[in-house]
Amino acid sequence: MRSMTGYGRLTKNIGDYSYNVEIKSLNSKNLNINTSISPLFSPLELHIQNLVKKYFKRGTLRISVDIKLLKTDDIIDVDLGLAKAYYNALNSLINELHLADDVNLEDLLKFKDIVKISIDEKTIDDIWEGAKEVLKEVIETVLKYQKEEGKDLKDFLDGYLTELEDIIIKIEENAQQMKEKYREQLKHNVNSLISNIDSIDENRLEMEIVLLAERADISEEMDRLKSHTRRFKNFLENENNNDSIGQELDFICQEMHRELNTIASKSKILDITNLSLEGRTLVNKIREQVQNLH
CATH class of the missing domain: 1.20.120 (Four Helix Bundle (Hemerythrin (Met), subunit A))
Structure with a gap:
């Protein structure tokens, strides 16, 4: 016999990733799953919900999954050519308008297409394997609490x-x-x-x-x-x-x-x-x- 009230939290490093998972379970007539995760890892949201449904039939579950990349070289792509083009264009504008300003890095970073973050499908699969391991541990903590x-x-x-x-x-x-x-x-x-x-x-x-x-x-x-x-x-x-x-x-x-x-x-x-x-x-x-x- 289990109540619908439960809580669990765990931070764990697995491979090149750090996972911080928190689950709060509250009373509810039906099963409601609210997931908080970075848009970068949004492909994992459906996996998370499917996993949780195996263990819970009722209640409101608030799930927070925070994933940090310990190694970022492979996912960050800087378009230097585009950055130079923006830099030259801004300098031309300053000179043409006789402005006293200088172009700095902050100005360039306002152009979102200069720095791109992308994760391929294989990397997402690897991240999910670690997230699944941590999620299962947190779920077990919640179940113990509920019992x-x-x-x-x-x-x-x-x-x-x-x-x-x-x-x-x-x-x-x-x-x-x-x-x-x-x-x-x-x-x-x-x-x-x-x-x-x-x-x-x-x-x-x-x-x-x-x-x-x-x-x-x-x-x-x-x-x-x-x-x-x-x-x-x-x-x-x-x-x-x-x-x-x-x-x-x-x-x-x-x-x-x-x-x-x-x-x-x-x-x-x-x-x-x-x-x-x-x-x-x-x-x-x-x-x-x-x-x-x-």
């Missing part, structure tokens, strides 16, 4: 789930009282019906019995609620759940909330209504924690 956070979240969820199971037991204990209450109400309604008419309308009597029975019966809701809690607990106890389980648990929370709503609306027993509302509050707390899970 530690996941352990803390599991402890919270275990505690909340135990409280919810206690509430379910109390609701079941009160459910029998609710049946007795409806039985008494049924007797009262039947007696009232008989006393106000000369003959008993069997159909109406049957309808009254059915309606009251339906109102009193929360057994199906309780069965589903217990099934949801068992399923939730199985997810927590299964150590092989290495994939994204946050969305699955979030769905279970929605279903538990739905059943508790139905129980609260059906019940005419104040204790059951209060217990159902208390259960809904717990489910909301559980869901808040679940939404932090990967």
Whole structure:
């Protein structure tokens, strides 16, 4: 079990390149990858995203990849001929306009086509091999961080789930009282019906019995609620759940909330209504924690 919150950073020299990689992982319903890298190495961005997608299914990932070239002779090309042409043109302009200025290096560097930086495909491949190695190390750091956070979240969820199971037991204990209450109400309604008419309308009597029975019966809701809690607990106890389980648990929370709503609306027993509302509050707390899970 992993949270969606994580952090990792590493600076490492590999060959002729220095890599500084930082990854921050934050909560998000879907997977969002934001990559910061120099335009010079923009061909690596797709490689980075494809690598990251192998390890993360949810969350917002902010990835910074800073690459420094320890050896630059092979990628910098200075067009001396073009530089001389610009120099002569500027000097001619100064002389023609009788200016007191001189042409310096700063003036020439304003012409972007004099100095060109280019990296061939083979060099990009070499740079990617080093970047991939560093990225994997940082990803492992982030995953370790997320697993530690996941352990803390599991402890919270275990505690909340135990409280919810206690509430379910109390609701079941009160459910029998609710049946007795409806039985008494049924007797009262039947007696009232008989006393106000000369003959008993069997159909109406049957309808009254059915309606009251339906109102009193929360057994199906309780069965589903217990099934949801068992399923939730199985997810927590299964150590092989290495994939994204946050969305699955979030769905279970929605279903538990739905059943508790139905129980609260059906019940005419104040204790059951209060217990159902208390259960809904717990489910909301559980869901808040679940939404932090990967």
